Amino acid sequence: MFEATKVGRSVSKKEFKEQQDELRTQLLAVQRDLRDTNIPVIVLVSGVEAAGKGEVVNRLNEWLDTRGVQTFAFWDESDEERERPRYWRFWRSMPERGEISILFGGWYQTPIEHRFRGHCSDSELDGELNRIVDFERMLIQDGALIVKFWFHMSEDDQRARLKELSRDDKSRWKMVPDKSKFSEHYAGFEQVAERVILHTDRGTSPWYLIEAGDRRYRDLTVGKTLLHAIRSRLSESSLDDQNNTLSSPELPSSADAQITLLDQLDLSLALPRDDYKSELKKLQTEINELAWTAYNKKRSTVLVFEGMDAGGKGGAIRRVTNAVDARLYRSIPVAAPTDEEKAHHYLWRFWRHIPRAGHITIYDRSWYGRVLVERVEGFASDAEWRRAYSEINRFEEQLVDSGIILLKFWIQISQDEQLQRFKDRENVPYKQYKITDEDWRNREKWPQYKEAVNEMVVRTSTQHSAWTLVEGNDKPYARIKVLSTICDTLTEALKQDAQPIAGYLPCGEKRVEEMEKKDEDASDKKKNGKSK
CATH class of the missing domain: 3.40.50.300 (P-loop containing nucleotide triphosphate hydrolases)
Structure with a gap:
């Protein structure tokens, strides 16, 4: 050619x-x-x-x-x-x-x-x-x-x-x-x-x-x-997105036909206060030890927290960060994109914060905004949010293939519980900053958000990065479930040292190092032969 x-x-x-x-x-x-x-x-x-x-x-x-x-x-x-x-x-x-x-x-x-x-x-x-x-x-x-x-x-x-x-x-x-x-x-x-x-x-x-x-x-x-x-x-007038604008299939109108994964969660699950305190102390101690083990083994961790407004993401994140040395983690609160972020692909701002080996990045909301708020509020076109599922899956696959431990949490609460938390925020002075007019507007679109969440979980809960759905009406129960999931996942992942899989670099780092060492030895042998 x-x-x-x-x-x-x-x-x-x-x-x-x-x-x-x-x-x-x-x-x-x-x-x-x-x-x-x-x-x-x-x-x-x-x-x-x-x-x-x-x-x-x-x-x-x-x-x-x-x-x-x-x-x-x-x-x-x-x-x-x-x-x-x-x-x-x-x-x-x-x-x-x-x-x-x-x-x-x-x-x-x-x-x-x-x-x-x-x-x-x-x-x-x-x-x-x-x-x-x-x-x-x-x-x-x-x-x-x-x-x-x-x-x-x-x-x-x-x-x-x-x-x-x-x-x-x-x-x-x-x-x-x-x-x-x-x-x-x-x-x-x-x-x-x-x-x-x-x-x-x-x-x-x-x-x-x-x-x-x-x-x-x-x-x-x-x-x-x-x-x-x-x-x-x-x-060119525009990109040809006609193949990406297929509408979602319309489901039968009966109530039973509209059930989603979120409807199957038992939101009545709760944990007694005494049990919560003892479990919290034990799990936080364990997470601290696991974080240092991951640091010494150079295994990075990415934690993603999503959920309905007032679902308890912040409280769960604080229970994690209170247990980990501040030198090991960064917490990234994700809000509306800045002008600089809008000037790039939407994944760009998340790639920037991927942790280096042995460190932890916690995303308080994440790249899933493309298929949630941007979809429901119309900030992304149909073509943009529909193709985002495969883009996100490939992105997460690259993280996992490189050895990163990835955990994704969706914290779900009922509409009644959300309403009560909204009212509490309005009445408690130090919580008033948490409630905005936008929160009330989003609440009016509860059915649309529930549909979007269901499709998000179905399309992006994969073998390499599954979603953990958390029953969040009872805050102690939700926090302990999050912490125990992190401990179990880290414990299992850290039992063995991870190497990038074949096809990532496109071959494992260890194998490359061995081949390069072989080349160096051959080169040295050749030089020594010439000098003799």
């Missing part, structure tokens, strides 16, 4: 100069138009070594207004990144709507290198590529434009370029470890690249193969391709 990138295309200095000024003017104009839209542009720059990817990115930053462009490189992984799911680092590089992010390698770099170095099989690579396809589809459905460039050249041209770079002390190529592998095994790298491109070349996010032998041809082609891609996206 790379034959078209080896035909020897070129542009003379004169032609380049004549076309450059006009192209730059057009790029700046389309960039100004982009700022007034809800479209984030993600430019992925990848390809064979020595193809001039850095030169291209520098050229784009020269032609564009850099106030609306950010550039990210992913050849190095910080400790902070290694202690979180792999995609955390990419979510942090997502551009705001109307802006551009240029990503060196992006989410393709690690899978390509792992397969090329023999750290994973073709099937493991394909598993990670499937995840990439889903990831890109999710971004595109949210309005993003993804422009993917693959820079290629013939083996002879690469060899000549590498020789040129080896004499340049400022070249990044000097800093690439084991660089001989790329130049000595050109055909193998090309084979991996072809598999990756064929698997991920989709109509909504195609790959653009750029011949990189001639620098002037390469740069002009990239600039013109990017210009065309942004112009085409701006001219």
